[in-house]
Amino acid sequence: MKRESELPAHSSVTVECYAGHRADERPLRFTLSGRHYEVAEVDDQWYSPDAKYYRVRADDGNLYVLRHDERQDVWTLEGFRAARPGKEPVTKRN
Numbered sequence: 001m002k003r004e005s006e007l008p009a010h011s012s013v014t015v016e017c018y019a020g021h022r023a024d025e026r027p028l029r030f031t032l033s034g035r036h037y038e039v040a041e042v043d044d045q046w047y048s049p050d051a052k053y054y055r056v057r058a059d060d061g062n063l064y065v066l067r068h069d070e071r072q073d074v075w076t077l078e079g080f081r082a083a084r085p086g087k088e089p090v091t092k093r094n
Contacts, residue, residue: 014075
């Protein structure tokens with residue numbers, strides 16, 4: 001896994017979402033630099049005037065901030081924090 005400083009800010013991401021009564025309700029999995037990640041949990045979400053943000057913990061134990069520009073339907077990686085050493089990867093909760 002790349003260190004925080006090695007992940008390019010604002011990288012393009014492919015995201016697959018759960019769609020309940022609204023489209024793209026929450027991310028389920030994403031692909032970044034050719035690697036696939038399962039979203040183990042959505043840690044937080046917030047809104048700006050032009051986008052939705054999701055802080056997710058992936059199955060590798062790391063935290064990722066995903067941004068969804070709803071007008072252009074484009075996802076980007078806005079932030080990354082590596083799991084603390086010794087912390088086990090998270091298993092997906094149902």
